[in-house]
Amino acid sequence: AxxxxxAQTEISVxxxxxxxxxxxxxxxxxxxxxFWYKQPPSGELxxxxxxxxxxxxxxxxxRYSWNFQKSTSSFNFTITASQVVDSAVYFCALSGRQxxxxxxxxxxxxxxxxP
Amino acid sequence: xVKVTQSSRYLVKRTGEKVFxxxxxxxxxxxxxxxRQDPGLGLRLIYFSYDVKMKEKGDIPEGYSVxxxxxxxxxxxxxxxxxxxxxxxxxxxxxxxxxxxxxxxxGEGSRLTVL
Numbered sequence: 001a002x003x004x005x006x007a008q009t010e011i012s013v014x015x016x017x018x019x020x021x022x023x024x025x026x027x028x029x030x031x032x033x034x035f036w037y038k039q040p041p042s043g044e045l046x047x048x049x050x051x052x053x054x055x056x057x058x059x060x061x062x063r064y065s066w067n068f069q070k071s072t073s074s075f076n077f078t079i080t081a082s083q084v085v086d087s088a089v090y091f092c093a094l095s096g097r098q099x100x101x102x103x104x105x106x107x108x109x110x111x112x113x114x115p
Numbered sequence: 116x117v118k119v120t121q122s123s124r125y126l127v128k129r130t131g132e133k134v135f136x137x138x139x140x141x142x143x144x145x146x147x148x149x150x151r152q153d154p155g156l157g158l159r160l161i162y163f164s165y166d167v168k169m170k171e172k173g174d175i176p177e178g179y180s181v182x183x184x185x186x187x188x189x190x191x192x193x194x195x196x197x198x199x200x201x202x203x204x205x206x207x208x209x210x211x212x213x214x215x216x217x218x219x220x221x222g223e224g225s226r227l228t229v230l
Contacts, residue, residue, distance in 0.1 A: 102216070107157040
């Protein structure tokens, strides 16, 4: 069975601090896909990134970066120089079988950026 | 602008009532999903559909059914609502990407309260 664990329920930081959101996953599949989504206060989840299990290169997009480590089954998300607009609930998700279209989500981490 | 539209943002129903939650997408996506979101539990998959008239159970299908008569529309049905079905319901759609899952596009959610 696939499982995603986001151990940090809530994080609160001051604006401009860097913050890392942890994601640990479990799967027996050799081919799988990992995702991050953002849910702002408006409620609609927004896609941030998709990664397949064969691509362990870290990715950077502006202030966002992702660190994928198969050795520790982790796919962590870092926001550099956080801003108030980054305040949201962030979800990590896994699709653990090639061809499978459904995602398994973690519990989510509520991030609050204080001015 | 691509869109997933859920018919109602807020509903209040009584125990035993039949409830219909409607979802429409305008992206010609093959896959559609119903999740429920509860604090501390993240998103859990109720049902999904990968084609018209096709459906597959997710992780928590008990007490729910679905209907997909047209590609763009996916309905979630609570045959006899119960208080433990009070939740936020999220509809999503996607298209396969290569051999794996594509990113999900979400609606704004329907918050259902069962009294």
